[in-house]
Amino acid sequence: MKVYLDNAATTQIDAEVIEVMCRVMNEVYGNPSSVHGHGRQARAEIEKARRTVASYLKVSPAEIFFTSGGTEADNMAILCSVRDLGVKRIITTKLEHHAVLHTVDAVDAEVEYVRLTPNGHVNLEHLETLLQTGPKTLVSLMHANNEIGNLLDLKKVSELCREYNAYFHSDTVQTMCHYTFDLKEFDIDFITASAHKFHGPKGIGFLYVNSKVQVKPMIHGGAQERNMRGGTENIYGIVGLAKAMEVAYNGLEAHQSHVQGLKTYMMSKLREAVPEVEFNGDAEGNSLYTVLNVSFPDSPITEMLLFNLDIMGISASGGSACSSGSNVGSHVLAELERDQKRPAIRFSFSKYNTKEEIDYSVAQVKTLFEKQARMD
Numbered sequence: 001m002k003v004y005l006d007n008a009a010t011t012q013i014d015a016e017v018i019e020v021m022c023r024v025m026n027e028v029y030g031n032p033s034s035v036h037g038h039g040r041q042a043r044a045e046i047e048k049a050r051r052t053v054a055s056y057l058k059v060s061p062a063e064i065f066f067t068s069g070g071t072e073a074d075n076m077a078i079l080c081s082v083r084d085l086g087v088k089r090i091i092t093t094k095l096e097h098h099a100v101l102h103t104v105d106a107v108d109a110e111v112e113y114v115r116l117t118p119n120g121h122v123n124l125e126h127l128e129t130l131l132q133t134g135p136k137t138l139v140s141l142m143h144a145n146n147e148i149g150n151l152l153d154l155k156k157v158s159e160l161c162r163e164y165n166a167y168f169h170s171d172t173v174q175t176m177c178h179y180t181f182d183l184k185e186f187d188i189d190f191i192t193a194s195a196h197k198f199h200g201p202k203g204i205g206f207l208y209v210n211s212k213v214q215v216k217p218m219i220h221g222g223a224q225e226r227n228m229r230g231g232t233e234n235i236y237g238i239v240g241l242a243k244a245m246e247v248a249y250n251g252l253e254a255h256q257s258h259v260q261g262l263k264t265y266m267m268s269k270l271r272e273a274v275p276e277v278e279f280n281g282d283a284e285g286n287s288l289y290t291v292l293n294v295s296f297p298d299s300p301i302t303e304m305l306l307f308n309l310d311i312m313g314i315s316a317s318g319g320s321a322c323s324s325g326s327n328v329g330s331h332v333l334a335e336l337e338r339d340q341k342r343p344a345i346r347f348s349f350s351k352y353n354t355k356e357e358i359d360y361s362v363a364q365v366k367t368l369f370e371k372q373a374r375m376d
């Protein structure tokens, strides 16, 4: 049996998305910047996709800029804020994705890190204290943490940012199309998305820029994306992203309850199989339903657990998805008050996972620990 439990790293592309991408690859090959019929046909596909994205977020199509993915969108929000909006300070946390952490290090602004609660939530009182003084600020806080799943109260943070006149960027890469976003409900300056996290293609994402905010391009070149991002558009990616969003929104409630059910089920099955397991972050509280980060007891078997699961056909992740392979350990878990010796595995789920797959995976974990117990 092959089981894919690494959906926070990337997801399987929906068949309907592949179909629409293939149609465009076959039929729509004009350059969207060309003024002739073939070009206009390609342009129409892109603008239709933009309207689809905007309608789900309840924003204007002019506020959506397609990018090569979440990393570029995060870079654009941060770099442009510092360069174009007079931002002199960035408030963030040490739990952000590297697309944010490394970008705030690279720009010419002071960086302050908000304190965290013991289970990894942003300490909002400390955020407010930081906001009360200091220069023009960008607050960059992710909606859901990609490793532990903790969720941020976007509305509350946006209200704080407005009260203290700060800009607000949220990396919504892990939550886009997993929750609905009504950007009329709260005021935010930038959010980011990546299609491959919601059953769309890799290499395409978008940045939402609130129309109240005026920034200049990060990638210079042609006049694409209304002069905001030079370069011939990834038309197949763009139509694929919009289709993936449509498919996701059509089945959102059913998928939420199915996937949340799998997460809850795996937690209870793991507790039965290995009673010493611990769940990192706020797994049973305000947590993204697709992510479960598990610490196993410190034993020789645990060190090899991910490897052994891989041999049994189960794909999960040992740390941050996007840095896997570099084997540097998790910067997120290192920040949490937890027993550092206990190795952790992130299981992350999608609508395509089944209860049988969870049963199989937990059974393999159980067998490995039983084997270890016999050797002790």
Ligand code: PLP
Residues within 6 Å of the ligand: 008, 009, 068, 069, 070, 071, 072, 074, 097, 099, 142, 144, 145, 146, 171, 173, 174, 193, 194, 195, 203, 204, 205, 321, 322
């Ligand atoms: N932000 C978060 C929270 C992520 O999980 C990821 C990818 O893992 C990214 C940004 C980067 O997105 P992309 O792979 O589209 O560059």
